[in-house]
Each structure stands twice: as structure tokens, then as C-alpha cells.
Amino acid sequence: MSLSLFWRAASWKAPQACRQVSTYVTKMRYLFELKEDDDVCRKAQSSGMFYLFHSLAPLLQMSGNRYLAPPFRASELERLLSKFGQDAQMIEHSVLIGCSDQREAWFALDLGLGNLCSSGCLQKSEMETELQGSFIELRKALFQLNEKDISLIFTAQALLRWHDCHQFCGKSGHPTQKNVAGSKRVCPSSKMIYYPQMSPVVITLVSDGTRCLLARQSSFPKGMYSALAGFCDVGETLEEAVRREVAEEVGLEVDSLQYSASQHWPFPNNSLMMACHATVGPGQTEIHVNSQELESAGWFSLEEVATALRRKGSPSSEQDGALPFWLPPKVAIAHQLIWEWVQKQSSSSNLA
Numbered sequence: 001m002s003l004s005l006f007w008r009a010a011s012w013k014a015p016q017a018c019r020q021v022s023t024y025v026t027k028m029r030y031l032f033e034l035k036e037d038d039d040v041c042r043k044a045q046s047s048g049m050f051y052l053f054h055s056l057a058p059l060l061q062m063s064g065n066r067y068l069a070p071p072f073r074a075s076e077l078e079r080l081l082s083k084f085g086q087d088a089q090m091i092e093h094s095v096l097i098g099c100s101d102q103r104e105a106w107f108a109l110d111l112g113l114g115n116l117c118s119s120g121c122l123q124k125s126e127m128e129t130e131l132q133g134s135f136i137e138l139r140k141a142l143f144q145l146n147e148k149d150i151s152l153i154f155t156a157q158a159l160l161r162w163h164d165c166h167q168f169c170g171k172s173g174h175p176t177q178k179n180v181a182g183s184k185r186v187c188p189s190s191k192m193i194y195y196p197q198m199s200p201v202v203i204t205l206v207s208d209g210t211r212c213l214l215a216r217q218s219s220f221p222k223g224m225y226s227a228l229a230g231f232c233d234v235g236e237t238l239e240e241a242v243r244r245e246v247a248e249e250v251g252l253e254v255d256s257l258q259y260s261a262s263q264h265w266p267f268p269n270n271s272l273m274m275a276c277h278a279t280v281g282p283g284q285t286e287i288h289v290n291s292q293e294l295e296s297a298g299w300f301s302l303e304e305v306a307t308a309l310r311r312k313g314s315p316s317s318e319q320d321g322a323l324p325f326w327l328p329p330k331v332a333i334a335h336q337l338i339w340e341w342v343q344k345q346s347s348s349s350n351l352a
């Protein structure tokens with residue numbers, strides 16, 4: 001999947017060619033069947049491909065300056081499990097994460113989660129040697145992940161984490177059982193059905209018409225500024241969450257807002273990021289930073305932001321020792337919001 005498809009943009013339109021649409025529909029119907037029918041899904045496992053994780057860290061191989069996530073056939077996985085003294089039944093703990101246009105199902109399996117290992121967890125370093133790759137923490141690998149793999153790895157990690165944390169029913173306290181695809185868990189005692197959860201988060205780039213507002217938390221990498229973000233409260237609409245977060249974090253009242261796109265974000269725990277542009281009225285631009293939430297916030301000009309956007313990666317110190325501010329990388333939806341704002345401002349200043 002290309003990065004342009006990675007964003008679920010508001011401007012998305014159905015492909016024109018009939019054949020493409022029917023391939024998509026066929027694929028979605030097949031995935032639905034895999035989630036609903038355990039026998040079909042079990043069969044798909046035997047001809048499917050598996051992406052491996054260890055304690056939620058994906059197995060990655062370096063290719064040039066990019067990390068690739070190598071998939072393994074079921075037969076190869078069984079051979080590996082047997083080599084490490086594990087039962088092939090461990091494959092039952094895998095989760096469905098997608099399929100190809102040719103209906104080859106893709107699964108993810110975590111070899112390091114404690115509850116999966118009856119005879120002690122597989123040794124990470126031995127596995128890495130055998131698999132000719134490394135299990136790398138997602139946050140560390142994020143900026144070098146192959147674009148094609150990002151969405152798949154995000155989904156896989158989210159599902160694996162959710163299953164690991166939802167082993168027991170919140171009502172009866174009994175163990176829950178996952179369906180083969182891993183799209184839900186059921187408590188045989190209370191009959192409660194649990195579905196994977198995610199948290200809705202709004203991310204907003206505020207503009208006063210000529211400048212945009214960027215902020216940083218103390219936990220951000222040094223020098224990085226981003227758009228304002230915050231978790232939605234229960235009962236809120238997206239619009240209410242944007243207005244509240246902007247008011248809470250920088251003390252400004254949003255005048256208007258426009259939805260841009262959304263993104264699944266794995267940190268800290270399966271968020272659905274919904275990105276918006278917002279404006280504040282003229283004369284309503286005095287920032288009051290909420291220091292419990294932010295380290296600093298400020299207005300930045302088009303030139304400053306466009307220059308920062310052109311910079312690749314996190315900058316090293318400038319010659320005079322000062323660190324110029326920098327922006328989130330392309331993989332983060334904040335980057336897309338900032339890029340869109342720069343495009344819009346540039347075209348309107350060209351027209352003026």
C-alpha cells in the first residue's frame with residue numbers, strides 16, 4: 001500500500017475502472033468470510049503468510065536504508081516452531097491482518113507473548129539468527145519502515161496487543177476465547193463478545209489566516225513541533241473535541257474547522273487520529289499555554305514552516321549550535337496537515 005493510500009483522506013473517490021472495484025469488493029467479502037467462519041479461516045492459515053512479532057516488536061530485515069517486514073509461509077513457520085521445540089498449535093494464536101488481491105490471507109503471530117508459550121518463550125536472539133532479521137520496537141523502526149508495510153504492521157501490532165490485554169472477561173472474570181481470525185473474543189460463561197478497541201483522537205492545525213500554530217510536549221524529540229492533539233471524551237463529537245482541545249491546550253476559541261483525513265496510530269495504544277484544519281478569528285490569537293499539557297506553543301509563518309518541511313529527518317545542530325525547529329515525519333498525519341496548509345497558503349499568496 002502506498003503512502004498516499006495510507007491516509008484515509010476525505011477526498012477519497014471510488015476507482016473508476018470496474019475491474020478494480022470488483023477486485024476490492026471480492027477481497028472485502030473474502031475478509032468478511034474469514035472473520036465470520038472459523039473453518040474457512042483455519043484453511044486460509046495453511047496457505048497464508050505470517051508476519052512475526054516478539055513481545056509486540058515486529059521482525060524486520062534491513063534493505064538499503066529501509067526496514068522490510070518479511071512474511072513466512074505456514075510450512076516454513078511450522079518448521080521454525082518445531083526447530084525451537086514449539087508445537088505447531090501456536091499458530092492458533094495468530095490474527096488475521098489482511099489478504100492479497102489473489103486471496104492469500106495474511107496473519108500476524110507474536111512469538112514472545114508470555115501466555116502463548118507453554119514450555120517457556122522462544123529465545124529472541126536465537127529466533128533472530130534463524131530468521132535473519134531483528135525484532136525492533138515499532139517506535140524505533142517507524143521512520144525507516146517500508147511504506148508498503150506500515151499499515152499492515154500497525155494493524156498487526158494493534159490486534160496482537162489487544163488480544164494480549166483482553167484474556168479475561170470483565171464481567172465474569174473467566175478466560176475469553178478468540179475466534180480464529182482474531183476479530184473478536186467471546187466469554188463462554190457470560191456470553192459477552194469483545195471486539196478490538198481503539199481510541200478516537202483529534203489532531204488540529206490551527207491557523208489565523210497567515211500563520212499556523214505549532215506546539216510541543218516535553219516528551220517530543222528535541223526541537224520537534226507538531227499540531228495540537230488530544231483524546232476525545234465520551235459523548236463528544238469530533239467538532240466538540242477539536243474546540244475543547246484547542247481551548248484546553250492553548251486557550252483559543254476555534255472559529256471554523258474542516259476535516260482533512262484520518263490515520264490509525266499505534267501509540268500509546270491504538271488511536272484513530274482524525275485530522276482537521278481550524279481557524280481562529282482575527283484578534284483572537286493570544287496563546288495561553290496549558291503547561292500541564294504542553295512545553296511550548298507558538299505561531300509560525302509560511303516561510304518558517306515551508307523551510308522546516310523541506311528539511312529531511314531530524315536536524316543536527318546548526319553551525320552556531322542552535323537546533324532549528326523540525327516537523328513530524330511523513331508517516332505521521334500531522335505532517336500531512338502541515339503540508340496541506342503550506343500548499344494552500346502558497347497558492348493563495350501566489351494569487352494575491
Ligand SMILES: NC(=O)C1=CN([C@@H]2O[C@H](COP(=O)(O)OP(=O)(O)OC[C@H]3O[C@@H](n4cnc5c(N)ncnc54)[C@H](OP(=O)(O)O)[C@@H]3O)[C@@H](O)[C@H]2O)C=CC1
Pocket residue numbers: 199201203226227228229230231263265267268271273293328331332333334335
Ligand atoms: N500521528 C500523528 O501525527 C500524531 C499523533 N499524536 C498522538 O495523539 C495522541 C494524543 O495526543 P496527546 O496530546 O498526548 O493527548 P491529550 O492532549 O488528550 O493528552 C494526553 C492525556 O490524556 C489522557 N487520556 C485521556 N484519554 C486517554 C486515552 N484513551 N488513552 C491515553 N490517554 C488518555 C491521559 O492523561 P492521564 O495520563 O492523566 O490519564 C494522557 O496523558 C498521542 O498518543 C500521540 O501519540 C500526536 C501528535 C501527532
Ligand SMILES: [Mg+2]
Pocket residue numbers: 228229230249293
Ligand atoms: Mg494534547
